[in-house]
Amino acid sequence: MGKQVKYNYxxxxxxxGISYYFWLPLARFLPHIKxxxxxxxxxxxxPKEGGIILASNHISGFDPITVGGSGGRDLHFMSKIEHFxxxxxxxxxxxxxFPVNRGNTDKSSVEYAIRVVKEGHVLGMFPEGTxxxxxxxxxxxxxxxxxxxxxxxxxxxxxxxxxxxxxxxxSDLIVxxxxxxxxxxxxxxDEKKSRELKDATKKIMGEIGKLWEQGDAKL
Numbered sequence: 001m002g003k004q005v006k007y008n009y010x011x012x013x014x015x016x017g018i019s020y021y022f023w024l025p026l027a028r029f030l031p032h033i034k035x036x037x038x039x040x041x042x043x044x045x046x047p048k049e050g051g052i053i054l055a056s057n058h059i060s061g062f063d064p065i066t067v068g069g070s071g072g073r074d075l076h077f078m079s080k081i082e083h084f085x086x087x088x089x090x091x092x093x094x095x096x097x098f099p100v101n102r103g104n105t106d107k108s109s110v111e112y113a114i115r116v117v118k119e120g121h122v123l124g125m126f127p128e129g130t131x132x133x134x135x136x137x138x139x140x141x142x143x144x145x146x147x148x149x150x151x152x153x154x155x156x157x158x159x160x161x162x163x164x165x166x167x168x169x170x171s172d173l174i175v176x177x178x179x180x181x182x183x184x185x186x187x188x189x190d191e192k193k194s195r196e197l198k199d200a201t202k203k204i205m206g207e208i209g210k211l212w213e214q215g216d217a218k219l
Contacts, residue, residue: 005084007099009112013119015074019094027095031062035163035173038066039216042177045157046071051117052180053152055145055204056159057138057212058126064097066175067124067159076116077124078109102129110148117152127204135166137212138205146200150188156181156204160211176211 031038046052054075056067068075076096083092084099100109116123125148127141138160149156158178165171186200 005081005089005099007084009098009108013076013116013121015076015096015121017094020074020096023091023094027065027091031060031066031173034060034062034170036170037172038175039172040070040175040177043070045177045179046073046122047155047157047180048072049120051120051152051154052122053117053145053149053154053156054122054124054159055127055156055208056124057161057208058128058131059135059161059163060131063126063131063161064095064124066161066173068095068122070175070177073122075122075124076113078113110144113148114152117148117154123148123154127201127208135163138208141201141205141208143194143197143201145204146186146197149183149186149200150192150197153183155183158204158207158211160208160214162212162215164216172216174216176214178207178211181207 048071054067056063064075064077068077074096076098078100079092079097081099081101083089098109098112100106113123125145127145128138129142132138145156148154157180160176162174162176163171164174181203186203188196188200
């Protein structure tokens with residue numbers, strides 16, 4: 001690791017700062033470097049207020065920008081700590097990115113993520129944990145989203161990122177927002193068993209997979 005990354009996880013969590021909207025047009029342009037068109041469906045499913053987790057499959061470094069900024073709400077998201085050592089780290093901070101050390105149990109970033117949701121903001125997460133290079137149907141996920149949903153007592157909105165022409169470098173991208181999975185539907189109990197997290201993760205990935213299977217239908 002290069003320079004030491006500092007982040008104030010105890011700061012007051014805010015949304016919609018002036019700098020956020022100043023840079024937003026640039027941010028919305030960036031995904032077009034990789035995709036010809038970005039077509040969003042179902043943005044009306046994003047709650048207008050209250051804490052929520054947006055859970056999406058992961059296909060590019062632009063995904064936080066791609067899924068965020070819709071429904072009139074800005075996104076807070078985890079990004080691996082190495083990204084905060086690079087020249088673009090100020091932009092990550094402007095767009096509510098915060099570092100996570102994936103090589104260790106990063107208690108600070110997890111607690112911050114829980115607080116983001118509890119305090120009524122939107123948290124974006126990618127349960128696969130890494131980007132897909134094949135653009136195939138997402139199937140397996142890690143338990144991070146389920147863990148934060150359980151601790152924050154949060155609903156989860158599944159999202160599918162579908163590259164229409166997977167064999168081409170420059171293709172249309174379909175961003176499909178599904179229906180909210182209510183916290184109560186996960187069946188979490190006070191016992192906090194690991195099986196509950198596995199079942200919740202399976203449910204989340206199943207809904208993302210169903211959205212992905214729709215492809216570019218009904219556009």
